[in-house]
Amino acid sequence: MKREETFNFSAGPSVLPREALERAGREILNYNGSGMSVMEMSHRSAFFQEIFDETKAKLRAALSVPDSHAILFLQGGASAQFSMVPLNLMEGGAADYAVTGNFSAIAAREAAKYGTVHIAATSQDDNFSYIPPQSALTLSPEARYFHYCANNTIYGTAWNYVPQTASPLVCDMSSEILSRPVDVSKYGVIYAGAQKNMAPAGVTVVIVDKALAGREAAYTPLVMSYKTMIDKDSMYNTPPCWCIYMLGLTLDWLQSQGGVAGMQEIKRERAALLYDVIDNSALYKGCARPEARSDMNVTFRTGDADLDAQFAKEAQAKGLMNLKGHRSVGGLRASLYNAQSMEGVRALAAFMKGFEREHHV
Ligand SMILES: Cc1ncc(COP(=O)(O)O)c(C=O)c1O
Secondary structure (H helix, E strand, C coil): CCHHHCEECCCCCCCCCHHHHHHHHHHCCCCCCCCCCHHHCCCCCHHHHHHHHHHHHHHHHHCCCCCCEEEEEECCHHHHHHHHHHHHHCCCCEEEEEECCHHHHHHHHHHCCCCEEEEEEECHHHCCCCCCCHHHCCCCCCEEEEEEECEECCCCEECCCCCCCCCCEEEECCCCCCCCCCCHHHEEEEEEECCCCCCCCCCEEEEEEHHHCCCCCCCCCHHHCHHHHHHCCCCCCCCCHHHHHHHHHHHHHHHHCCHHHHHHHHHHHHHHHHHHHHHCCCCCEECCCHHHECCCEEEEECCCHHHHHHHHHHHHHCCEECCECCCCCCCEEEECCCCCCHHHHHHHHHHHHHHHHHHCC
């Protein structure tokens, strides 16, 4: 299949802006007259240092990150942050965790290795189909921080409010970062794996309030210490150079599209195209409660696993790729990250209607 004939709805790694890929293609053998690919150059070279500094500056500008917060480019995915957060912030004490899906549950289990985890709220009782309201959060006075996952990639739910807590907020924004403005000053730590809205898999963006660094457990590996990474500007060891470069190209594209404010405007519209089909359908059922629906990951099912499989197969034959739900929950999922075109979503909405006409008696 040609790229032009496909729309990629993968939950991650996912579609990247065509402009960013094309530029990377043009520069792949010889970056900016260096005679080398970015993949081949020293991370200590002037060429790479410039890419690094510019990418960091672009990210700082895109999210209006205040000077109080450091931007780190780390490895190990968001999963490494499940350990890094408690190692650096828990001080052997307690922390509050909201469990609203698979990844926040893993984060809470990891943290329990290093201190006392208090489950401040969970939506497990209804298959993670909703987000607990502020009034349902039971916050512990001794918590060193409050951890939550802003967008639940597997279940297709998103927090539509910023929790109010006495302890610093720590947020996994892997599947929604750069899709809307965020008041970074409200957060102790924001982290996100790159492979959805930012870059290829391999770099994890961590935005950390510098005032929280330096309190890590004595046994914290050096590469997992926020303080080490802040002091060394993410270059204690070799950073994921190529992914950082790609992030810079994505940020250029983002700026040309009106930045995070531009993304926020279109993401609602894009998701509404699919939720409208679901809400007016006798065949499809949305998995998330309407008030908790994610604009990034639209989850739905027909109620018949074989029909779901047939949907994904027929869609794929028409170039609508990667619509199977996560293997742990089944059903169907369309991920609509920043680089997803409206044209692709319209094509999917039309396919959904056609499939219903054909298969629903
Ligand atoms: C919300 C969220 N958190 C964490 C992860 C785990 O990320 P990684 O595979 O980069 O460790 C994912 C992966 O899809 C995710 O969607």
